Amino acid sequence: MLIEKSCKEFIDILASASPVPGGGGASALVGALGTALGSMVGNLTLGKKKYECYQDDIKRILEKAGILQTELSDLIAKDAEVFEPLSKAYGLPKNTEEELAIRNEIMEKALRDASSVPLEIMKKALEAIDLHEELAVKGTKIAVSDVGVGVLFCKSALMGASLNVFINTKLMKDREYALKINQETEKMLEAGIKKADEIYAQVEAAIKS
Amino acid sequence: MLIEKSCKEFIDILASASPVPGGGGASALVGALGTALGSMVGNLTLGKKKYECYQDDIKRILEKAGILQTELSDLIAKDAEVFEPLSKAYGLPKNTEEELAIRNEIMEKALRDASSVPLEIMKKALEAIDLHEELAVKGTKIAVSDVGVGVLFCKSALMGASLNVFINTKLMKDREYALKINQETEKMLEAGIKKADEIYAQVEAAIKS
Numbered sequence: 001m002l003i004e005k006s007c008k009e010f011i012d013i014l015a016s017a018s019p020v021p022g023g024g025g026a027s028a029l030v031g032a033l034g035t036a037l038g039s040m041v042g043n044l045t046l047g048k049k050k051y052e053c054y055q056d057d058i059k060r061i062l063e064k065a066g067i068l069q070t071e072l073s074d075l076i077a078k079d080a081e082v083f084e085p086l087s088k089a090y091g092l093p094k095n096t097e098e099e100l101a102i103r104n105e106i107m108e109k110a111l112r113d114a115s116s117v118p119l120e121i122m123k124k125a126l127e128a129i130d131l132h133e134e135l136a137v138k139g140t141k142i143a144v145s146d147v148g149v150g151v152l153f154c155k156s157a158l159m160g161a162s163l164n165v166f167i168n169t170k171l172m173k174d175r176e177y178a179l180k181i182n183q184e185t186e187k188m189l190e191a192g193i194k195k196a197d198e199i200y201a202q203v204e205a206a207i208k209s
Numbered sequence: 210m211l212i213e214k215s216c217k218e219f220i221d222i223l224a225s226a227s228p229v230p231g232g233g234g235a236s237a238l239v240g241a242l243g244t245a246l247g248s249m250v251g252n253l254t255l256g257k258k259k260y261e262c263y264q265d266d267i268k269r270i271l272e273k274a275g276i277l278q279t280e281l282s283d284l285i286a287k288d289a290e291v292f293e294p295l296s297k298a299y300g301l302p303k304n305t306e307e308e309l310a311i312r313n314e315i316m317e318k319a320l321r322d323a324s325s326v327p328l329e330i331m332k333k334a335l336e337a338i339d340l341h342e343e344l345a346v347k348g349t350k351i352a353v354s355d356v357g358v359g360v361l362f363c364k365s366a367l368m369g370a371s372l373n374v375f376i377n378t379k380l381m382k383d384r385e386y387a388l389k390i391n392q393e394t395e396k397m398l399e400a401g402i403k404k405a406d407e408i409y410a411q412v413e414a415a416i417k418s
Contacts, residue, residue: 006214007213007214007219007241007282008212011278014246015244015249015252022246023354023357023359037223039224040223043225044226065224073216146231148232148369149236150232152368153235163357164358166416170417203372204375208375
C-alpha cells in the first residue's frame with residue numbers, strides 16, 4: 001500500500017517515471033494532509049475552557065475529519081488501481097474494425113473508472129474545506145495559521161484532482177457523459193475555490209491584524 | 210526523522226495535538242511532493258525522441274529538482290527543531306523585570322529562528338515553481354496535468370510557509386527586523402503566486418483545448 005510507504009519513499013516513487021502514483025494519488029495525499037491539519041486544530045481546541053461553547057462542534061468536526069483522512073488515504077490506492085486498466089487499454093491492437101471496436105469499448109470503461117476516483121477526491125476535498133470553514137471560527141486562535149495551511153492543501157487537492165478528471169473525460173467517445181462529468185467538476189471547483197479563498201483571506205487577516 | 214515515517218503515520222501525527230509537525234513542516238512536505246511531480250514529468254520526457262531538443266534542459270531540471278526534494282525534505286525536520294526553543298520560551302517566567310528581559314531576549318531569538326525555516330521553504334518552493342514553468346513548455350504533453358498538480362502543490366507550500374513567517378514576525382519586538390522579513394515574504398508571495406497561476410492556467414488551457 002502506497003500510504004504505508006515512508007514519506008521519503010513516496011516522494012521518490014512519485015518523482016520516478018513509474019506511472020503511479022501520479023497527480024491524482026498525490027492530490028488525495030495532500031487532501032489528507034490538509035484534513036489532518038484541521039484535525040490538529042480541533043485537537044488543540046478540545047477541552048479548552050475558552051472554547052467551551054464549541055466543544056460539541058469540535059468533537060463532530062474531529063470525527064468527520066478522521067473519516068475523511070481515511071477515505072482520502074484509501075483514494076491514493078484506488079487512483080493507482082484504476083490507472084492500470086487504462087494503461088493496458090492504450091496498448092490494445094487497433095488493426096481491424098473489430099479490434100478497434102473492442103479497444104474503444106474497453107478504453108471508454110477504463111476512462112470512466114479513471115475519472116471516477118479524482119471526482120471522489122474532489123468530493124472529499126470539498127467536505128474538508130467545509131470543516132476548515134467551521135474551524136476558522138470555532139478553532140483555537142493559537143493554531144489559526146494551521147487552518148490557513150490546511151485549507152490551502154484541500155484546495156490544491158480539489159484543483160489537482162479536477163485536472164485528472166478533465167484529462168480522462170477529454171478522451172471519452174460518449175461526449176454527453178463527458179460533458180455531464182465536466183459540468184459536475186466545474187461546479188465543485190467553483191464552489192470549493194470560492195470558499196477556500198474566503199477562509200484563507202479570513203485567516204490571513206487574523207494573522208496580519 | 211519525520212520524513213522516514215510512513216505517510217499514514219505522518220498524517221496521524223500531524224492530526225494530533227502534538228506541536229510538531231505543524232503547518233510549516235507540512236508545507237515543506239507538500240513542496241517536496243510538488244517538486245517530485247515535476248521530476249516525474251522530467252523522467253517521462255527523458256530520452257523521448259519527440260523532445261530531443263530539450264534533453265539537456267530536462268537533465269538540468271531533474272538534477273535541480275532532486276536537490277530541491279532533498280532540501281525541502283530536510284526542512285520538515287528543521288521546522289520541528291526550531292519550534293522547540295520557541296515553545297520553551299513561552300514557558301519562561303516573567304514575574305520580575307529581570308526575568309521578563311531574559312524571556313524577551315530568548316523569545317526574540319527563537320522567533321527569528323522559527324521564521325527563518327518557513328522563509329527557506331518559500332525560497333525552495335519558488336525555485337520549484339520556476340522548474341514547473343520550464344516543464345510546462347519542455348515536458349512531455351502526456352504528463353501535462355502533472356505539471357499543473359505539481360505547481361499547485363508548490364504554490365500551496367509557498368503560501369502555507371508564508372503564514373508561518375507572519376505568525377512569528379508578528380510577535381517580534383524588533384519591528385524593523387520584522388518589517389524587513391515581512392516585506393521579503395510579501396515579495397516572494399507576489400512573484401510566486403503570479404507565476405504559479407500563469408503556469409496552471411497554461412496547463413488548464415492545454416487540457417481543456
